[in-house]
Every structure is written in structure tokens, then in C-alpha cells.
Amino acid sequence: MDLFSEEKTRLKLPNAELIYIDCFYNLDRANHYFETLKETVSWQQDDITIFGKTHKQPRLTALYANNDKPYSYSNIIMHPHQFTSELSQIRTDIEQEIKHQFTSVLLNLYRDGNDSNGWHADNEKELGKNPIIASVSFGAVRPFHFKHRHLKTEKYQLNLNHGSLLVMKGEMQHFWLHQIAKTKKNIGARINLTFRSII
Template sequence: MLSDNNPISLQMKDAEVIYYPSFFNISEANQYYNTLLKNVDWQQDEITLFGKTHLQPRLTALFADNNKTYSYSGITMHPHPFNKTLLEIKLKIETESAHLFTTCLCNLYRNGQDSNGWHADNEKELGPDPIIASVSFGAERIFHFKHKENPELKQKLVLKHGSLLLMKKGTQTHWLHQLPKTKKDIGKRINLTFRTIIK
């Protein structure tokens, strides 16, 4: 069952962003976290930034209802078929958002030193102005936004266990986001980012 908590519409210029702090209840969130942690075939790819190649500071896996690859930062990922757990989560998000997703990039942040730098999910495979649905299970992490044209415009929030962040119209076009490192002693976090690949 979906939580009855009220969604929060973030006040962000040029973008529509909605945050559901408890989209999944604690029991659901715990079950999904444990199942995904154990059953996903997590991988660690090499990434090249500014001419230097190093291991990506998180583990990933790609799932889809098709065989379309997804490329970012010099990495090309090949999808696994959706498993039962991800299909269940996907259906709940699609029902709430009224948007169909083809693909899920799964991320495992093992501790506070795993991170994701400033970027926008604006790869050509996603088409113009894509919608991204981001689900969090596990340790809470702080998530940052900053406006591309007006970097003094910033937003941050705590992504809670069982939460859903819907990044809708304008978000990937006008804003960057990141999950910074933290020195806090925190546990693992699983992040599911649902998207639609059109090419």
C-alpha cells in the first residue's frame, strides 16, 4: 500500500520537483532494501573525468523492459530484465506519477565516501526534458540542487528511507544535482532512478 503522507512541492525556479518523504512505509522500505541489496548483481565501472580514469565511487546495475543501452560519463551499460521487485516498485511509481518508465539505473552507496558529483540526467537517450523518479532505501543522505544559469539558486533536502523524489518538467534542463560525500559514519543506501529511454 502507498503511504498517505502528503507530497511536498519544492519551490524551484524553472522546474517542477515533488518529494514524498514516506512514499513506501517502513515495512515495505525495509523489505525492498534487503531484497535489492542481496539479489541485484552490483558492478563497479571505471569512469574517466578530466583525462583520469578511476573506479566509480558507487556500485550500479541497469534494468529495463527492453535491450536499449544507457550511456553516461563514458560508460555504456547493458540492461538486465526487470525482476519482480523492481517491477512492483515501478508500477507504484507509474501509478502515482502518471508516467511510464522503461529503465531503472540502480545505485548502491556503500558508505559516506561513495558519492555522485554535479550532473544532470540529460543524456540524448532520454529525449528532451526527461522525467526522473528517484527512490531511496537505507541510510539517509543529503541531496543538493543548483540552477545552471543562476548558481546562487540552490536547494537541498534529506532523502529518507522509503522516499520518492519526482524530478519533472524543467529539472534536468535548468538544474544540476549531486549526492556529496559525508564524513558521517553511515550505512548503505540504495537509490533507484527510473527513466524513459526513447532512442
């Protein structure tokens, strides 16, 4: 279902609220950030254990923050680097847009269609009760799938465009799951920045 037909849309779903801005950054700015982040971020590839089997996480990641608080998920503990000037500027742009402050950003680099992020929620205790997550995308367009944990008819797909901003609010991380699935399409790299506040 296509939920977002306007350039900026607010959507109230059961137990969630989303804001999507299709062109948060214009093409030149988005291209600049994509190339700069791809080359300058301290990317890492952690091991992840699922159902007793350990393998390489199917994407590269990095954590940056204005503090030294680690972030843990899926038995991975990440320690932050200090914000770069580019990440600080992006954070400021988002904070001014949505009137909410963030301490940290988790970055994902999907190198091609084989890289993915399975069904999950950003519900770690470090993020607080009802975390606000602001997600900026640069590079190749990938579908963002999200579904309600209990209401089986509540499932959607949204293409996250180059330079777009998606904000997840309310109880979404408690009641919804989301993913970036693998694809056999021949697509390029995508960088995703998910700003959050680690308490």
C-alpha cells in the same frame, strides 16, 4: 533551505518542478526492498575517466529495463538486465502515483559515506527533451544537493529519507545540476533507484 515540510509536496522552481513524498513506502516495505535489492541486484563497479585520469566509480550501479536499450553516461555504456519482480512492483507503484510510464531504472548502491555521485544532470539524449526522473531511496539518509546552472541563489538541499520518492520534471535536467556528496559521517548503505524512459 528546507523546501519540503509536508509529507507530499509539489514545488515549482525556476525551470523545474519537483514532487517529494516523504513516506512513499512504509518502514516494513522499505526495509524489505532495501535488503532484497542489496542482495539480488547484479551490481557492478565501472571505471570512469575524469580529466584524463581513470579510476573506479565511487559507488556500485546496475541497469534494469523492459527492453534491451543501453544507457550511456560519462563514457560508460550500460546494458540492461530484465526487470525483477521487485523492480517491476516498484515501477508499477510509481507509475500509478504519478501517471507516467517508465522503461528503465538505473540503480546506485552507496556503500558508505565515501561513495558519492558528483554534480551532474540526467540530460543524456536517450532520455528525451524534458525527461521525468522518479527517484526512490532506501537505507541511510543522504542529502540531495541541487543548484541552478545560472541563477546562483537557487541552490538547495533535501534529505532523501528511507522509503521516499522524489520526482524531477519539466526543464530541470537542462537548467539544474544535482549530486550526492561524500560525507565523513559514519553512515550505512543507501540504495537509490532512478526510473526513466530511454527512447
